Amino acid sequence: MDKVTTEQKIISAADNLFTQKGYAATKTREIADEAGVNLALLNYYFGSKENLYKKVVQEKFRMLLGAIGPLLSDEKVSLEDKIRSITDNYTKLLLENEELPIFIINELTVNKELFKDITENARVVAQPVIDNQLKERNIEMSAADLIVNTLGLTMFPFVAKPLIVSSGLVKEEEFVGFVSERREKILEWIIKTTK
Amino acid sequence: MDKVTTEQKIISAADNLFTQKGYAATKTREIADEAGVNLALLNYYFGSKENLYKKVVQEKFRMLLGAIGPLLSDEKVSLEDKIRSITDNYTKLLLENEELPIFIINELTVNKELFKDITENARVVAQPVIDNQLKERNIEMSAADLIVNTLGLTMFPFVAKPLIVSSGLVKEEEFVGFVSERREKILEWIIKTTK
DNA sequence: AAATGATTTAAACAGTTGTTTAAAAAATAA
DNA sequence: TTATTTTTTAAACAACTGTTTAAATCATTT
Numbered sequence: 097m098d099k100v101t102t103e104q105k106i107i108s109a110a111d112n113l114f115t116q117k118g119y120a121a122t123k124t125r126e127i128a129d130e131a132g133v134n135l136a137l138l139n140y141y142f143g144s145k146e147n148l149y150k151k152v153v154q155e156k157f158r159m160l161l162g163a164i165g166p167l168l169s170d171e172k173v174s175l176e177d178k179i180r181s182i183t184d185n186y187t188k189l190l191l192e193n194e195e196l197p198i199f200i201i202n203e204l205t206v207n208k209e210l211f212k213d214i215t216e217n218a219r220v221v222a223q224p225v226i227d228n229q230l231k232e233r234n235i236e237m238s239a240a241d242l243i244v245n246t247l248g249l250t251m252f253p254f255v256a257k258p259l260i261v262s263s264g265l266v267k268e269e270e271f272v273g274f275v276s277e278r279r280e281k282i283l284e285w286i287i288k289t290t291k
Numbered sequence: 292m293d294k295v296t297t298e299q300k301i302i303s304a305a306d307n308l309f310t311q312k313g314y315a316a317t318k319t320r321e322i323a324d325e326a327g328v329n330l331a332l333l334n335y336y337f338g339s340k341e342n343l344y345k346k347v348v349q350e351k352f353r354m355l356l357g358a359i360g361p362l363l364s365d366e367k368v369s370l371e372d373k374i375r376s377i378t379d380n381y382t383k384l385l386l387e388n389e390e391l392p393i394f395i396i397n398e399l400t401v402n403k404e405l406f407k408d409i410t411e412n413a414r415v416v417a418q419p420v421i422d423n424q425l426k427e428r429n430i431e432m433s434a435a436d437l438i439v440n441t442l443g444l445t446m447f448p449f450v451a452k453p454l455i456v457s458s459g460l461v462k463e464e465e466f467v468g469f470v471s472e473r474r475e476k477i478l479e480w481i482i483k484t485t486k
Numbered sequence: 487a488a489a490t491g492a493t494t495t496a497a498a499c500a501g502t503t504g505t506t507t508a509a510a511a512a513a514t515a516a
Numbered sequence: 517t518t519a520t521t522t523t524t525t526a527a528a529c530a531a532c533t534g535t536t537t538a539a540a541t542c543a544t545t546t
Contacts, residue, residue, distance in 0.1 A: 102523080117401050120316035124504060134525055139505060195400070197451075202397040204453040205390070206312050223460065240460050240469065241476070244448055252443030255450055256392075258399040265418065265435050274435065285440070289480040297493080319534060329495055334535060 103141050105131040111152050115199045118206070119149055153203065160200055163189050168222035168243075175229050179242075179286050183250045187279040190254045191272065197255045235290045245289065249282045298336050300326040306347050310394045313401070314344055348398065355395055358384050363417030363438075370424050374437075374481050378445045382474040385449045386467065392450045430485045440484065444477045 109131035113122040124145050128135040142148040163185040167173055173181070190196060226239035253260060253275050260266050266274045304326035308317040319340050323330040337343040358380040362368055368376070385391060421434035448455060448470050455461050461469045 118313060118315065118397075120313065121401065123502080125502090134523095135504090136506080136526090137524070140523080145504065198396060198400050201451060201453060202313075202393060204457070205393050206316065241473065243460060244451075244455065244473075245444060245480070247451065248443045248447030249440060251451070252447045253439055256396060256439075256442065256446070258396060260439065262399070265438060278436065278439075281436070285484040288483045288486070291483070318532085320532090329493095330534090331496085331536080332494070335493075340534065 102131075102133055102137055105133055106138060106141060106148070107151060109133075110148050111155075114149060114152050115156070115195045118199075119203065156196060156200055159189065159193065160196060169225050171225055171228075175226070175233070175242075176283065176287070178226070179246050179283050182246050183279050183282045186247075186250045187275055190251065191275065194254055194257065197251055201255065230290075237290050242286070242290070246282070246286055249278070249285065253278065297326075297328055297332055300328055301333060301336060301343070302346060304328075305343050306350075309344060309347050310351070310390045313394075314398065351391060351395055354384065354388065355391060364420050366420055366423075370421070370428070370437075371478065371482070373421070374441050374478050377441050378474050378477045381442075381445045382470055385446065386470065389449055389452065392446055396450065425485075432485050437481070437485070441477065441481055444473070444480065448473065 106127065110122075110127050113127055113130060116122075124138055125135055127148075128138060138145070138148060142151065164182050167181050168178060222243075223239045226242065230237060230239060230242065253266075253271075257271065261268050261271065301322065305317075305322050308322055308325060311317075319333055320330055322343075323333060333340070333343060337346065359377050362376050363373060417438075418434045421437065425432060425434060425437065448461075448466075452466065456463050456466065
């Protein structure tokens, strides 16, 4: 009873190809082939390549922001828990979607126009809350630095994976272990930097 | 006496467009237009679009690796000086070439084939040296973590700039100040994490 | 000045691109 | 069943792609 609709087949194929090769390098005929579907059906169901792309991008954005967005601005969540949430949620998410940050960042750079409507709704209002929490505990670091450091230590290995692996710093087969072990260390590191 | 050769005009235009929009989205006619040069001259001087692209990529790679490569494996350079060199050199380099890391990382992901010959010559052999320096000073951190942390804290703001700015964490006009101030703090942070 | 080579040009080439069309097939409703 | 709508198909479309051609222009050498 597994009825995969034509729309789903197309979305899934488009997802694979767009995240792998980017917007411009992905051809509509490729998507149709990978989906095992007639070319004209892309336009029948989604109108245009650009529209199909936006569908994929919006979903990726939700994944990336939904993983931490609400948590950060919650006053009842302690600083430690926030940091732990970021590292835990993102390490888990990115292990399952290694291509996610590169795709988001690159397409955000290359296709700025296509993203405007999405990013305008994504403003994080967490800064004042975190600034307060830092002040209460007499930590002199800014919220921006704290968040960027936590995100950087967590996400950078995934973003720079091709660089890290090709330079021999971490071998491909060690990568999962490498980032998994970091997950536990990052909270300790971050706490040390605030003292 | 400023004779800019046709080759230079083409390379410069190609550099701009490739780093801005990636390989597939950049059209040869665009490059010719931006260079103010006849379309056929791209092939006359560089043979093909792919060849022209490789010229640009190799130069970018040299910039990114040349900035720290030799330093890291030098036993006479202390750990502190290595970290300081990474943050200083990269902050300076990336302030002048903000698009560099995204370009390298993305094209390394999307156009793996085009990079094989380049990356194979780029192996960093710094790990054993740094591991020794860490052991001598009774620091329990691994070389991989130390390098990834230092690179991450330094480069991540540039890599994730579109994300950081569009989320409102740091405003566009504050960005230069933000990364400049981080440059001095990163060494302190890194040292704290090793204690 | 004439001859030779390097550079530049406009035009054309063959293949690819995203999209549309009109007819066929399949699914649903009457 | 027949009628109607939805889905799928093969073919065509016009525009765009990277590249090549052959002639024109320019610079250099004899």
